Amino acid sequence: MSKLDKIENIFLKIGSVDRRWIFIVIAVVVIIPLLVPIGLPIRATDTSKSVYDAIEALPKGSNVLLSIEYSPSTKPENHPMTISIMRHLFRNDQKVYVTCLWPDGQFMAQDALKQVAEGEFNKTYGEDYVLLGYRPGGEAVVKGIVSNIRKLFSVDAKQTKVDDIPMMDGITNFKDFDFLFSASAGYPGTIEWVQYAADPTGVPMSSGVTSIQVNEVMPYVQSGQMVGVLAGMPGAAEYESLINQKGSATSGMDAQSVAHLVIVLFIVLGNISFFIERKRSRKY
Amino acid sequence: MFWKRQIPIFIVTLIGSITLFGWFIDQPNVKEFVGDDATQWFDVLASFAIILGALNLIKLQLQKVLYQKPGWQYSIIAVFGFIFAIIAGFFVKGVDDSVAQWGAHVTSDGTLFKWMFDYVFSPMSATMFSLLAFFVASASYRAFRIRNFEATLLLVSGIIIMVGRVPIGGIISSWFIMYLIILCLGIYVNSLKQDMKITFVFVAVGISLVTIGGVITGWPIDQPGIFYLPSIQEWIYFYPNVAGARAIMIGIGLGIFATSIRYILGIERSYIGE
C-alpha cells in the first residue's frame, strides 16, 4: 500500500467516524475557551448599531416597553441582550415597563431586573421600572396592550393595583410608549409585536432574537418595520461592546468561534473522505 | 351524524367567517370579538382541556408501572415529578403569606415552586437545548457534501456564514481568503488539465498577483471587502437569504390562506375525520 493510499485510508476512517467522537470534540472545544478566554475582538454589525442608535436617541424619561418572551433554554442567547438593553435604558434614565408573552419570561424578567435595576442601578420599583408580568393569550395580549393596557393588566406581577403605581399614570395603551424592545425566542414574540402593535401604530420597535429566528425577522428589518435586530449571541456580544460593558455573551463568543471553526473543519474532512470514496468507487 | 358532521362544520364556517370579515367592520362589539374574545375563548378551552391531557399522562404512566412494562422505572420518576409540581403549585408554598401570596408565589424568591423552576426545570430545559450544539455538528458533518452545484453553493455559503458571523471571522484577513481561493482554483485547474506545469504556473501567477496587491495596499485586513468574511456574510444575510426567506414566507402565507379558506368553506373536512 502506497503512502497516498495510507493517507486516503485515514481520511476515509475520519469520514465514517462515530458521531460520539464529534460530540466529545465539540464539548472540549466549547469548554476550553470558557475556562481560558481568548478575548477575540467584537465588531458590531449595522443591525446591532441601529438598535443602539435608536435607544441612544430616545429623550431622557421616555416610556420604553420591554417584552420578554424566552425561556431558560435560550437564556444564553436572549438573557445577555435583555441585561445589556436594561443597562442602556437605566443608564439613560428611561422608564422601563416590562411585560411577558411567555410564562417563563416572567422568571427571566425578574432575574434581569434584580441584577440590573436593583443590583447595579439602584432604581425604584414603581417609579423607574415596573414588572407588569405574564398574561396568557399570545397575540390577544399584544392586541390588548395596543387597545387598552389597563384592561389587560389591572395588577402588576406583585399583585399591586396598576392604578396605584406612579409610573403607570398616563399609560393607557401602546401608543403611550416611545419604544418597544422584544427579547424573543419564538411564538408569540417579535413577529406578533410587528404585525399587531408596532407597524399599525407607528411606535418604533426593535428586537433581540435567537440566531435561528433571524431569517424570519430580517425581512421586517429590511422593510423598516423594525429598527435593527440583535441576532443571537453574536448580536448580544456586539451590544455589550457598544455599551462598553462586557457580559456573558462576550465570553461565550470565544467558545462559539472555536466551535464554528471545528465544525467547518469536520465538514472539510468529511468532504475529503467523500471525494476519496467517490474516486475509489469510480476506479473499481 | 348531524352532531358529529354538520354542527362542527357550521361552527367552523360561522366563527371563521365572523373572524375573517369582522376585521373590515368598524363596530365596537365586532372588533372586540375579533380582537379579544375569539382568541380568549380558545385559551379558556385549551386551559380546561389540559386536565384531559394530564389525566391521560397519569393513566398511561401508572399502567406502565403497575404492569411493569419496559422502562417502568422512568414512569415512576414521571409520576413523582407530576405530583411534586402539583404540590409545589397548589399546596405547599414554602414561605409565609407575608413573603408571597398565593399566585405570586410561582415567581417569588424562596418558594418551593421557584426552587423547582431554578434548580430542576431550568437546568433540564437548558440541557435539552444544548443538545442542539452537538446535533448541528453531527448533522453538518453528515449532510454537507459536494454532490452537485447546489450542494456546493450551500456548503460554501454555510461556511462563510458560520465563520463570518463570529469574532474569529473578523480577524481572518481578506488576503488569506484570496490565497485560499487561488489554491482551490489550482486544484480545480489540475483536475481539468491534469498537467502539473499549467497548475504550477496558474498558482504561481495567482499568488504573485495577490502578494503584489497586498504589498501595494499595505495588507488591510478588511479590504478588498468582497473577500472579507464578515462583509460577505452580511451581504449573503441581507440579500439572497432575505429574498429566499421572503419567497418562502409568501408561499407559506398563501398556503395558510388557501387552507384556511378551505376549512371555512367546509371543503376540507378531514379535521373531523371525514
Next chain:
Amino acid sequence: MKDRNFWFVIASITVVFLVYWLLGHPYFVTERFVMLFSIVTLSATLLYYIRAAERGEEFYLRPIPALKAVEEAVGRSTEMGRPILYVPGIQDMDQVETVAGVVVLGHVAKMTARYETSLNVPVSRSIVMKAARESCREAYMVEGRPDMFNEDMVHYLTDDQFAYAAGVNGIMLREKPAACMYMGKFYAESLILAETGNSIGAIQIAGTASQAQIPFFVTACDYTLIGEEFFAASAYLSQKPELIGGVKGQDMIKLVVISVIVISAIIMTVYESTGIGFNIIKYLTIR
C-alpha cells in the same frame, strides 16, 4: 364562462357590494378595502378551480417524493414489525399547520389500518390529542378495522417544548420505530427529534411551514415537505378532486401575486427615479 353559476354569484356579490358602497358603506373600514378585494378575488380564484375539478377537469400535480414515500414508509414498518411514530407538531389546534398535520395523520392512519401496523402519536396539546384521536378513529373505521384502533395510540406528553422533545426522544430510543413522521409546527426541537430519528435508522419524513426549521429537516430527514407542499399533502394523499382543484387554485393565486410584485416593482422604480406614476406601495400597505 363554463361555470355560469359561479359567475352569477360573483356578479351578484359585486352588485350588492356596489349598492352598499353607494349607500355610504356604513361600518366599513375603508382603509382595508384593498385587503377585502384581495381576499374576495383570491378566494374566488380558488373556488373557480375547485368547482372546475369537481366538474371533472383534470389538473396536473407535479409528483412530490415525500408524499410517495409515506406509503413506502408504512410498508417498511410493516415488514420490519416496528411501529410508526407520528409527531403532529408542538402547537395547538389554533395553528393551521397543526390542523394540516392532523389531516395528514388521518391519511397515515388509514394506511396503518390497512397494513395492520402500530401507530404511536405523542402530542403536546390536549385539544390536539382529542382531534388526533377522532381523526385516527374515523380512519380505522373507514378501513373497516375499528378493532385495531386503541385510544392510547394518541397520547399526551407535556406542553413544554423541550420536555416534549425529551419524551419523544425517549420513545424513539426505546421503541425504535421504523418510520418517523414530523408533520406540523416545530421550533428548535426539530433537529433534536430528526437527529435522534436518524441515529435509530428510521426513515424520516417531515413537513412543516416553520421557515426556520425547514433547513434542519432537509438536512436530517430523508424527505421533507417544504412550505406549501405540506398544505397540499392532503390533496395528494386523498386525490379528491375538490382538494386538487384547490392546489391548482393556489398556484394561480401565486401567479397573481408574482404579477403584482413585478408590476409594482416596475411602477415604484419608475416613480422613485423619474417621479412619473404614483406610490403604489401606499395602496398596497394594509394597516
